[in-house]
Amino acid sequence: MSAAVLALVLALAALTAHTAVNAGRWLRRPAGGPVEVTEPVAVLLPLRDEAARLTPCLRSLLAQRGVPRLRIVALDDSSTDGTADVVRAVAGDDPRVTLLTGVTPPPGWLGKPHACHQLAGRADPAATALVFVDADVVLAPYAVAAAVTELRAAGATLLSPYPRIVVRTAADRLVQPLLQWLWLTFLPLRAMERSPRPSLAAAGGQFLVVDRAGYDRAGGHAAVADKVLEDIELARAVKRSGGRIALADGSGLAACRMYENWPQLRDGYTKSLWASFGHPAAAAVVVALLLLLYAAPPLVAVAALVAGAPVVAALATGGYLLGVAGRVLSARATGGRAWPDALVHPVSVVVLGWLTLRSYHLRKRRRLSWRGRPVS
Template sequence: MSVLLALLAGVAVLTAHTAVNAGRWLRRPAAAPADVTETVAVLLPLRDEAARVTPCLRALLAQRGVPRLRIVVLDDGSTDGTADVVRAVAADDPRVTLLDGATPPPGWLGKPHACWQLATRADPAATVLAFVDADVVLAPDAVAAAVGELRAARVTLLSPYPRIVVATAADRLVQPLLQWLWLTFLPLRAMERSARPSLAAAGGQFLVVDRAGYTAAGGHAAVADRILEDVELARAVKRAGGRIALADGSRLATCRMYDDWPQLRDGYTKSLWATFGHPVAAGAVVALLLLLYTAPPLVAVAALAAGAPGVAAGAAGAYLLGVAGRVVSARATGGRWWPDALAHPVSVAVLGWLTLRSYHLRKRRRLTWRGRPVV
């Protein structure tokens, strides 16, 4: 019974931390931002995104409140006609520049190399760089609001996390864990104040950074071989003396990351090993997550069957507290919570399996993404 009480207390503390993060420390950019007087370069790396890039690029062209907006697009060796789609959508808009990407040299992964080329070839007058992925669709005021929050918060790097669009059962099980994990386990206020590089998080789907701070941190050249280049860039900024912040970007942007289960499975598999680090640490974290969030409903059912209503009630309480944390996270980030949060134990179990798969394939050097090996 003491173990059950400890488990119940642990889940309660983590759910309370989620609520404090979401209600007090999560930044929310202004709904009606002032016009941005700086030159802002929006940087869009593309590799085989012909089917996705149109809504993204149209949303960039529709941005308001940024009179000196520059849009730089890099075609990173696409074979599906991505560049042709960009030319058709952009037409003769003078704000858009389309670049041909070079093959990554030894020691570079594709995404950091594409971002580095964009950053180094953007308008020299641009004082802010905004990195956007092709699966992101920005609201008309998104860039202005994000730049305004960057300056108001006095940070070097701001990560306004988009609202993740879920369409399939797999989406609904796995994708909400992204926001839930950092709202539950990352002390947002301490992350902003602390100079420790290890205390950092960021999402590369929509990332806004002061150009001078980006350069001082070494830019993407400092994270050339990192699969989690967004988080590693945030750490590089901290090492250079800059500050970082996360924000709820659900009003500013939406993102449909993967079209189907194979894409989602492979997308998480390629990077989870880098998220958790050493396999022993990963095993400990996954075991703890399973104990806190997947075990309680199983214990509750088993206890009921064994005629132990007190144990069943305690385990059911732990389960419901875990569900409550998922609900708080979803409501704070524009996500769907009903009835998806009820399946939170299954979500955590799937995350555990994806983590195991990630380490397994990495050990066998079989990790790839977008047709390139993940070394």
């Protein structure tokens, strides 16, 4: 028993060390201070029923500095809540803003990729960089300029500067930090940038910067028309076309409140987790390993104490603390909240496992939908 627990602790130590190396050495950190880009840039904003939270996002876009040749294209994707009226009210007669009315996705297309496809097709032809921004993102004044500068400095085709995730509820704090923690812990960032393998890819669609020519070579969003995780699949398409991708800590550039309440968060993760893992067997293996590594140690520690096995209890407690340390490292590297949230990391992993199970269950029953549209 003690040998098995020791092996578990050593695996956790290696993973936490990998988190530390990723966060401290390989994670890109774009400068958020005054910077200017001279190339033309198009900011593309897909919108579907975003009236309640669009205003801060659009105001932050209109307040961008350091991009004298900036154009903003917003697309109202069949909204029923007056989203287009909010765009008109906030933008006024600003000549930098164009408002489009989207068309219904044709067969074989999901809503988000189709909206982005329409936006890219109507972007200023002179724009050499495209910046996709979701309506729940609020940008710092030099965010676009800094992100485009980092894209060029990295020599990348696609850059994903991950925003700071705003958490307010207990559900937020349990689930949302797992996004950054997962790729900092399990994805070798340096290898991801250097390797041409599409499987080594990550991206967040909330704030995504792409070189226009590289985007077109990859097939744009037409290449990911039916993909639920269109951001990650676009990064893979870029790699397949010979381009490079990069991740960055965008917590100093942007903030994002992804979901307002638990039902939204639950359904948002449920719609896409099945696509993260692929085959159910792969998902079962990954979830089982995560539970073994991060949820089992505190349970083993308690059981060992009750059974009078202090050495095993001490080892298991060490494993639990290593998991907590990895969560703290991830939070500090990405502008997240470390304490006391990291202490309940085992519970977070259990919730992730349940959401994954729910995702596959509802997909099998063809009951997955988002914003009123089926996704499977």
